[in-house]
Amino acid sequence: MSLIDSHIHLFERGYADNRPAGAELEDYQSLRKRYGIDKALVVGFEGDSRFRGNSAYVLNLARDHDWIVPLSFIDPTNASARSVDEAVAAGAAGFSLYLGSDAALAEQVQADVWRAIDKHGSILSVNATPAALAGFGPVIERLGRSEVLISHLGLPGLAAIECSSADSLAPWTPKRLAALTELAKYPQVSVKLTGLYAIDPEFPHRQAEADVRVAMEAFGISRLVWGSDYSPGLGTVTVDQLFSVPDWLSKQLSADEVDDLTGKTMQRILEVS
Template structure:
């Protein structure tokens, strides 16, 4: 790759002991990311914990163990809405190195309501990063909870997971992301420019870029965080595509705004949550 890349921070990766496929040698997925991290100048990475499948049981402990010896790893632990952590557990997790939690709401508008108010309050008091994987209907259902957790840093993954919009009319794209746009007036909420292949599988993900342009206008570049979605994304695109910020988006941003999207904003959030 020609030229020296400026350091970036990756707002969305997964690390599983035996890989996303569950078939790799222990630690092989980490080894590959370390190689890619050097290639693409990644200096920090937000690890999105996931235990929503039995084959990924123990992922929280695994990423905490990795973070203890790899200071560039910033773990968010999987939070099961059916079994939310107590305020004491949140305090303990933070003391062990977790910067926050990953919450998977799917498309269920009721799921966020299963998390008690005392838990949302504790997450907010602890200044947690909350990586939220939720489709627009689930974001709409969680709107009040996400707004009220104003001490936390809410990061909506994958453009808010609007679904496959390849070939969709502009009005349909706008309709799908409307619940995400509505949250833009909550200053502690940001959106991840990650998983673009899920919105449009063909690089450079034109339909995803169209959605991203609307969200950049609503949130501003400082609240749009680039993420690779390693390693699941490698089943859909090449590593050069996965780690790219599409030129159409890059060309519309100033140099300073691009630096925010590619890591500056995530670093600022990490500094605040670790203070």
């Protein structure tokens, strides 16, 4: 089965802002052929001044590359229903929301913005730490028609901060992921199995196993989706590592479950959005 990558970035001059225009796109095109990636959610990001205009850039790319599923960046401080409508008219399949650890940012988004997103049944990709996710339930309740994807397992942080080994993490993990697992009661929420290097930088990220296990128990494998986090992840791991599912995870899953994780679930989300 072809893979669907649930989380990549494409910046005109690369993530480090030091590459020839379009080089990052060319690299990913080669990689998607190598790894059999059929589609990719390209997450717009403009939370840094050097990436201003990234959403428009991604939308333009999507017009020429049908494998790109473009998600436009939402600035919580000035988003409007009109800007949502315009982005959808321009081809956006959904939106990306970056909260960091600030729960108050979601409260700054106007109610008509959530209504517009839900009206279109748009995908919402959310980057937020547990501190921000803890207050995110009321937003999800407004999005009955939209699929919500929580990136990077809810960014629980480095495992080493809590404990020194994967086994000793087990008692801590439910607490670390409590804000994330609380969202499992909303059927429109799925979790991106991305950014494991942010939990344990050493491949194959064994200290992330306890976090993944808790997420699987809460959401079920059918609500987890694989993603590479190209190209930011290449600052920590190799290309082959970035585009792989760690053996410790794949060996726990049946062939059908691996297919769900790496493509089928994301395909279902795209079909209903």
